[in-house]
Amino acid sequence: MDDETRKIPSHEVTYARLRDMILFGHLAPGQPVTIQGLIRDLDAGMTPVREAIRRLTAEGALLPQGNRRVSVPNLTPALLDQLAFVRLTVEPKLAELAGAHLTPALIDRLEAIDDRVDRAIRAGSVTDYLSSNHAFHFALYEASEAPILVDIAR
CATH class of the missing domain: 1.10.10.10 (Winged helix-like DNA-binding domain superfamily/Winged helix DNA-binding domain)
Known part of the structure; x- marks a missing residue:
């Protein structure tokens, strides 16, 4: 299908x-x-x-x-520390794993999303920046072929 x-x-x-x-x-x-x-x-x-x-x-x-x-829960320093720990542990591994699966099409897609990130920064749009930044990271992470780690990062 x-x-x-x-x-x-x-x-x-x-x-x-x-x-x-x-x-x-x-x-x-x-x-x-x-x-x-x-x-x-x-x-x-x-x-x-x-x-x-x-x-x-x-x-x-x-x-x-x-x-x-x-x-939505209030973000406490303890919660932020936990979230930072998970991100700093899992996300570099996802990026490393994705490196083995880079294709010209994925690179083009990442560049297009990065352009959206840059436009959002120039426009001062926090919402567009967050959305585009998230799209960039998860486009890369999905290429890692590590669905459990992707779910943890999500």
Whole structure:
């Protein structure tokens, strides 16, 4: 089955979109968010939103607040230290592994994404910078052919 005929399940799309909202600061730490609000914002059904919340809560990216609300946890120095440790441990290995799988097409893709990073910096767009920087790193990491490490980095 090729990429054009393969459908991504709605719960995976909803999970990825909610994860990106957290990652790129669209949901502020401590901001309460309702399930109904997420259904509206993500244009998704109740079941995919609940599943995304369940997964992100298990991953520590969301905190249940009761009364059908969740929030993004506040970043503490201890949490930032843990995140930095994981990134500094896993990401260099992913880049090293990806080096063995570099192709001209991947290099072209990375250069195009890097151009987007540069444009975002020049424009002063934090959101575009974060999105493009994330896309660059994960395009490289996906080439590592190390899915467990990619999941940890994510």
